[in-house]
Amino acid sequence: MALRHFLTLNDCSPEELDQIIQRAIEMKKDLAVIRDAEPFKRHVLGMIFEKSSTRTRVSFEAGITQLGGHGMFLSSRDTQLGRGEPIADSAKVLSSMLDIIMIRTFGHDRIEEFAEHSSVPVINALTDDYHPCQLLADMQTYVEYRGSIKGKTVAWIGDGNNMCQSYMLAAKQFGFHLNIACPEGFEPKADILESLKDRITITRSPKEAVKNADLVVTDVWASMGQEEEQKQREKAFAGFQVNEALMTYANDDALFMHCLPAHRGEEISENMLEHASSVVWHEAENRLHAQKALMEFLLLAAKS
Numbered sequence: 593m594a595l596r597h598f599l600t601l602n603d604c605s606p607e608e609l610d611q612i613i614q615r616a617i618e619m620k621k622d623l624a625v626i627r628d629a630e631p632f633k634r635h636v637l638g639m640i641f642e643k644s645s646t647r648t649r650v651s652f653e654a655g656i657t658q659l660g661g662h663g664m665f666l667s668s669r670d671t672q673l674g675r676g677e678p679i680a681d682s683a684k685v686l687s688s689m690l691d692i693i694m695i696r697t698f699g700h701d702r703i704e705e706f707a708e709h710s711s712v713p714v715i716n717a718l719t720d721d722y723h724p725c726q727l728l729a730d731m732q733t734y735v736e737y738r739g740s741i742k743g744k745t746v747a748w749i750g751d752g753n754n755m756c757q758s759y760m761l762a763a764k765q766f767g768f769h770l771n772i773a774c775p776e777g778f779e780p781k782a783d784i785l786e787s788l789k790d791r792i793t794i795t796r797s798p799k800e801a802v803k804n805a806d807l808v809v810t811d812v813w814a815s816m817g818q819e820e821e822q823k824q825r826e827k828a829f830a831g832f833q834v835n836e837a838l839m840t841y842a843n844d845d846a847l848f849m850h851c852l853p854a855h856r857g858e859e860i861s862e863n864m865l866e867h868a869s870s871v872v873w874h875e876a877e878n879r880l881h882a883q884k885a886l887m888e889f890l891l892l893a894a895k896s
């Protein structure tokens with residue numbers, strides 16, 4: 593049995609990531625075939641949430657159901673994990689009963705520790721540092737609209753957060769250049785930046801970042817867990833909004849993505865989600881397809 597986890601994009605080779613994305617595109621076209629085949633009948637996905645979610649919860653639960661299995665929602669509010677049961681103990685017990693587990697949590701070290709003690713595949717459904725499942729959906733969306741992203745330029749506007757850091761790893765794994773425009777003090781982690789510096793340019797100017805960009809991406813200014821910093825962040829990020837005017841500096845066929853939920857009037861203008869460049873609704877839907885392909889990849893690896 594080859595136990596594989598998906599904690600960051602670095603857990604797969606570039607070839608495997610391409611394979612997962614191609615499979616996601618295929619699964620999207622063949623939903624009826626997958627439903628009839630029920631390849632993972634009676635397999636159970638544990639879904640541990642220590643933070644809120646709409647897209648991630650629904651796409652994982654719908655996804656495993658379409659594959660013939662069952663999704664079990666486990667909120668930290670109602671489990672012993674939320675009352676301080678050690679992560680290692682929880683991982684040993686839960687993985688003895690489940691076939692695959694996804695976790696949304698705070699510190700990335702929590703999911704690393706869980707995976708270390710799990711006997712089944714563990715998927716990162718967002719930590720403070722990374723959101724790799726979102727990147728599978730984003731890359732699938734780019735491929736569907738424009739073909740390969742290799743050699744292209746991506747502009748990240750805003751916070752150097754979990755989504756930004758996921759785009760940094762994606763720059764290496766998918767072979768694009770990433771321009772990051774963020775205010776001083778809101779950069780991504782220095783060690784991640786140092787290890788990927790050939791693929792990344794940091795600027796203070798959103799206009800500079802979107803120049804020649806094929807894809808423009810942003811995210812909320814205050815992530816989950818940073819709610820009390822909202823006001824201070826609104827000040828720091830003024831001028832870092834993605835809007836119609838900023839998009840005129842990008843390439844004519846540039847796409848716009850946002851993982852959602854979005855805050856209109858903050859990181860995006862009122863109508864940005866409806867802008868001609870916006871593919872956000874397809875991006876959100878692709879969470880379902882990309883994660884089905886990911887679960888298939890990990891479950892098949894575990895059986896091999």
Ligand code: CP
Nearest residue numbers: 645646647648851852
């Ligand atoms: N993009 C995303 O992960 O959305 P949710 O927080 O709704 O899961």
Ligand code: NVA
Nearest residue numbers: 753811815816851852
């Ligand atoms: N950066 C955001 C992403 C939400 C999907 C957060 O962590 O809250």
